Amino acid sequence: MIKIVNRMLIVLGMAILASCGGGKDKDGNELDTPAKGTITVAVDESFRQILEAEKTAFEKTFPYTKINLVFKPEGEAVAMMLNDKARMAVVARELTEKEKEVFKRDDIRYKSFKFAGDGIALITNKANKDTLITTQELEDVMRGKRKDIVLVFDGTSSSNLTFLVDTFKLDKTQKVSFFAAKSNKEVIEYVQTHKNAMGVIGSNWISDGDDPTSLTFIRSVNVMSVANKPNPTIKDYYQPFGYNLALKKYPLTRKIKLILKEAHMGLGTGFINYMTLEQGQLIVYKNGLIPLTQPLQIRQVESK
Secondary structure, X not given: OHHHHHHHHHHHHHHHHHHHOOOEOOOOOEOOEOOEEEEEEEEEHHHHHHHHXXXXXXXXXXXXXXXXXXXXXXXXXXXXXXXXXXXEEEEOOOOOHHHHHHHHHOOOOOEEEEEEEEEEEEEEOOOOOOOEEEHHHHHHHHOOOOOOOEEEEOOOOOHHHHHHHHHOOXXXXXXXXXXXXXXXXXXXHHHHHOOOEEEEXXXXXXXXXXXXXXXXXXXXXXXXXXXXXXXXXXXXXXXXXXXXXXXXXXXXXXXXXXXXXXXOOOHHHHHHHHHHOHHHHHHXXXXXXXXXXXXXXXXXOOOO
16 A cells, blocks of 8 residues: 555656657747656666666556657766757766766756666676675776686677776776677677676676576576685675675666756656656665665574
8 A cells, every 4th residue: 555655645746847858949839848758868878677677667657658769878878868869868877077068068957867776797607606796806907917717898888888887996098908898698698608708797787586587697607706805705795786786785886867958847757756766666675776865674594
């Protein structure tokens, strides 16, 4: 009953917001509202699974809306928004000061919202029996000190690559040797067929236990456990799944951001409100990620 009431409140709130939007633009075209219209959202390819789930639920709740998701590497997703080819970008970083200047030029207030916490997952071929790695060993791989391992990323401007480059403070001019796939799905498929490959993907691709695709992926590769200590014991290694992410035990974690470039209170505002309120955050939780805008209770039970 409580969940039904909360859902009704969300719908009521969106209806109120819808009455605040509307009108016409300078060319006389009807503007979208928080609960009506069509927009394009550019999404870093790593977050395809969670955004598709949010879009489906949102459009079922608000049938007069259409969210067109376009999946791109992080750099391209940001460029789409800055060039007004997308209303919103879903990425794993804030914009640079130079990128924010576009908002000032267009007289639009810069708006960035935290949405969910996820992890960078490292995957290897099933034939690889070594499923443990430290962050120092991963840094050595990134710096090209391990010639026996082929790193696989979902493109040259992906958020997964950017995250590790920033984490290990690599020189931006230093070239990281890796195989560039076109998507997280292709990263997984490459690892399935190459014994010496180590794939780098967003954890939401393998975290939803109810999704047959996610289950297929996780069963077809090894998900590596990562430790952030120089001489770790087996208890110091963690995998990139919900419990470890929530307790901040997994070392390769990041925040997913929703960056909105919207001059009026439109559908972008409505979609963000939905994703950051209870219903949208429940979807985050179900997909194995960490809700960042709603309270999350974690109970640790000690085994006897």
